[in-house]
Amino acid sequence: MSDNAEPTSKLPRKLRKAEAISPRANDFEFLGDRVKPGQRKVFSLPAGTLYTGASADIPVEIVHGHHAGPTLLVCAAIHGDELNGVEVVRRVLTANWLKNLRGTLIAVPIVNVLGCHNRSRYLPDRRDLNRCFPGSETGSLAARVAYLFRESVLKRVDYAIDLHTGAIDRSNLPQIRVNLKNEKATQMARWFGVPIIVDSPSGDGTFRGTGDELGIPIITYEAGEALRFDEASILAGIRGVRRIMESLGLITERTRRRHVHHVIAQSSAWTRAHRGGFLNTILPLGSRIHQGDHLGYIVGPLDKERDPIIAPFSGIIIGKSNLPVVYEGEALFHIARFDAVEAAEQAVESFQTHLEEQIATQLPNRS
Ligand SMILES: [Zn+2]
Structure with missing residues (x-):
């Protein structure tokens, strides 16, 4: 299956132009504060206290466009030791193409802050945050963090991308996991532009499952290994976030983009x-x-x-x-x-070659 499902409009050209000029955005209210149209702001979501008394806040940056549009969440490190996504979020926030946003980006580089401090997948109560959604205000530590994140962040967005890596000592080929029964999420998976999409029903307690309950499409990007930075996985992640933002209309200035074939795993x-x-x-x-x-x-x-x-x-x-x-x-x-294993093989090969070329351009020049 090819990645050609771009959003198209059947409206005549004139009307299409009018449709593209969206109204000026209202202030975006968050944690009792306001982000004005065209502003960006950093917030701290209080998620507990360390033994020392220091607070363990979840860092959140909101980039709010001048014009109204969808709200997208990009979050990482729900498993505290899965770090590629932390770097993906950081680089997305510094990208030039983030200017002239239409809509709102909520970026959360580290959801499981306490796990990350301990270089651990889990929270200090040994619970997996991605099994504790929707969470509860009075439950375990993990349930409270899940509840806080669901109520304060997830409920504010229209779409979400959740960034993961393989577990400790295991690597994943860049891939999207999605519940294929969720049409909007499947469309996002196609837009993301990695060669492999794996059908993965949203299990009990998962962040994606809570998205299904709330009617918010969520996809999971899996790439690389826990406690490692892998440049190819990071580059593919940044590119995927950008492609989704373009497809959803958050970024209006489109660049010519490379066609990425993808194949859905049976x-x-x-x-x-x-x-x-x-x-x-x-x-x-x-x-x-x-x-x-x-x-x-x-x-x-x-x-x-x-x-x-x-x-x-x-x-x-x-x-x-x-x-x-x-x-x-x-x-x-x-x-x-795969039904079409040759197509999957070719898609992976051309994807990997392209990333290797991209990485090669970043190497220091030796003359
Ligand atoms: Zn994970």
């Missing part, structure tokens, strides 16, 4: 270790594999023979463990199945 599953030992593999993320392929090997420290890990079905590797030590049952390779 399903996906993790291949697990059938024994404990040391994992040897040379397959990178994005590799196309065939059923029966040896994905890698598990060996004991004195083994002379290698024990292959056999691909249970054909597909593309969209996630993998980076840790060579494994116990039986540990998740090693996340494989996505």
Whole structure:
């Protein structure tokens, strides 16, 4: 399936022009304060207190356009150790193309501030914030943070992009997870412009699930590994946010954009270790594999023979463990199945090549 679903209008040209001139925006009220049209402001959402008495505030920046338009939330680090999205949000906020906004951007680089302080996915109460929505005012620490974020931020927006990475010691190929039953969210997933979209029903307690309940479409961008910055994942994330902002009309000055093919995965599953030992593999993320392929090997420290890990079905590797030590049952390779696996392979290849070229332009010149 190709990414050609741009928003189009069937209105005649004159009317289309009139439609494009949206009315001047009203003040945006937030936490008892106001952001005037054309202004941006930083807020602190109080999410608890550290032992030392210092407050653990969630940083929020609101960029409010001169003209009325949709409100988009871009948030990261709901899992406190998933950092690529923190950098995506920071760079989006410094981008030139953010000028002349129509509508409002709410940017939250770190939702789970307490987890981030501890370099942990979880809150200090060992709960996963992304299982504690919609939350409660009087519940656990995680439930209170979820409640605060839902009431103060999520309820204020029309759309949301939630930025994640793989868990600790696991990397994800840049991909969008979306509930395909949610049409608006699926449209956002297509606009984002990464080659792989994975159908992922919004489970109980998740941020996306609470979006479904409120009628607010949310997509999840997954890319890279926890506690690491990965430039390709960051660049693809920034580009995706920009493409969504263009498609929603938040950015009116469109640049010529590259066509990105995307393919929707039929399903996906993790291949697990059938024994404990040391994992040897040379397959990178994005590799196309065939059923029966040896994905890698598990060996004991004195083994002379290698024990292959056999691909249970054909597909593309969209996630993998980076840790060579494994116990039986540990998740090693996340494989996505496709009807059109060749198309998926080509889409991934051209996406990766383009990102590599983009990264190469950032390298210092050596003469
Ligand atoms: Zn996550």
